[in-house]
Amino acid sequence: MLSPLTRLLRGNRDLATLVICVLLSAIALSLPTGVKVVVSTIVSTPVLRPLKRLATAADGLTRLREENERLRRLAMELVEERAALVSQGHENERLRELTHFMVGFAAEERFDLLPATVIGMPGGRIIEGIEINAGAASGVQAGMPVVVPDGLVGKISSSVRARSLIEPLTSASSAVAVTIERSRVRGVVRPRYGGASELLDWQMDYVPARSDIRVHDRVITSGLGGVYPAGLVVGDVSSVDEGPLTMTVHVDIAVDLSTIEQVFVLKGLAAPSPERDAMMQTLLSELATEAAPSATTEVAPSATTEGGAP
Amino acid sequence: MRIRAFVVVCIGALILDTALAPEIEILGARPDFLILAIVYGGLGAGVRIPIIAGFLMGLTVDSELPEYFGLNALALSITAFVSASLLDRLVKSNILVQCSVIFGGTLLRDVIFYAAYYRDSLDIFGHVFVRYSLIGAGYTVAVGLLIHVMARLANWRAITGALRR
DSSP states (O other), X not given: OHHHHHHHHHHOHHHHHHHHHHHHHHHHHHSOHHHHHHHHHHHIIIIIHHHHHHHHHHHHHHHHHHHHHHHHHHHHHHHHHHHHHHHXXXXXXXXXXXXXXXXXXXXXXXEEEEEEEEEEOOSXXXXXXXXXXXXXXXXXXXXXXXXXXXXXXXXXXXXXXXXEEEEETTSTTOOEEEEETTTOOEEEEEEEEOTTSOEEEEEEEXXXXXXXXXXXXXXXXXXXXXXXXXXXXXXXXXXXXXXXXXXXXXXXXXXXXXXXXXXXXXXXXXXXXXXXXXXXXXXXXXXXXXXXXXXXXXXXXXXXXXXXXX | OOHHHHHHHHHHHHHIIIIIGGGGOBTTBOOOHHHHIIIIITTTSTTHHHHHHHHHHXXXXXXXXXXXXXXXXXXXXXXXHHHHHHHHHSOTTOHHHHHHHHHHHHHHHHXXXXXXXXXXXXXXXXXXXXXXXXHHHHHHHHXXXXXXXXXXXXXXXXXXXXXXX
16 A cells, blocks of 8 residues: 555655655644644744844835934924914014004104005016005095105005005105204115116205214204105215205115015195094004013004004 | 755745845735745756745745644645646746746645635635736746846756756
8 A cells, every 4th residue: 555655755856855844744733722822922032033134124124214214204393383473473573663653653743554465566676666556545645655664665656556666765756855953954866777777776865065963963854845744754964965056966776666565655634633642642552551572462464554644 | 956956045035035136116016936946946947946945945034924834835845846847747947837937826825825824714715816816927927038038148057958858
């Protein structure tokens, strides 16, 4: 019975190997469970454990990479959030300053101020016009002066229903009747252009020779001409050149026109009102107490709100 | 392929089967690196060595599943015998032959293993075979093709035909 099988296996070593392996497998399968566990542990410990460790390391590396990616995204979000917060902080500060100016100016000068937002700056290298989002519907008319807390911006040149165009101090046709605040010497401030239509600086014309003007003297509107009310800051004297008949006075204007975002249109004199005065004083005192930088109150000017109107 | 190289291939296959295969699952199916090791590693090594390698690799894998200790050894031994015998009689460097042997070997291993594993519920065996084994066999063939292409690029003649009989 065994001899043909033995002969077959002797003649076919491959088959014999298979039979041996199959028999060993069958023996392994038929072992009691406890023995199987022991044998499995014996095989697993030296062989599979290092492989498993390798697999765990690879898995850990993948997880680490994923976590790194997640943290990178989180960092990006935080950077964006921080930038937004910084921007909001600056806006808050700017709006506080504007509010303070709006209330203070109106209280001192009895002007009706209309806040407006800059929505466009037509022109190339030279700012030839500034477009704002307040127009005839809000009572804005051509010729009304426009200011910011730093000083004079220009005047309204044209106005449609919801928009207006400001003729700024950079405009070639701009001319502002001014006076030196200290010595009350009068003149007219105009922009001065070079050969290639390049804005050089501002010059105060019609100043008689040997007038009492010094560098750093403040230049304010004189009120002459009827366009700008007296007392609006225009800038400072940057240099003075003495001539035989007239003086050439160079002026640095106070407002950086390229960075303004909010402006105020001077709509005219407000009617005297004790209630308005009282309200302005209250607002001023409140603003003074909130001057600390940690204050979080935001006051957003609205283009359709007529600031200080009784 | 020399014995030492075959041993290295088998160890590499065990590493890949443990570490990489779970990461590259497609629809729940994994490539069978052990079959690939038996087929490609066993080229030119006759029949006995792949059988022994299959048996030892099977035992190693079985240590993860003590209840069925010996089942993978049985399945891989038989699969190695069939695969190596077929390759020994066919043009082993032919890519279609290699792919067919890989596909059939993967299915044979799964049939032996799952038939024993699900011996009491053959409907589950049928479902697992259709759902996972066929996709897994196809996936293994795809990886085998990739290995063949790489072997051609690297001019690895043990796989691409220098040892053709």
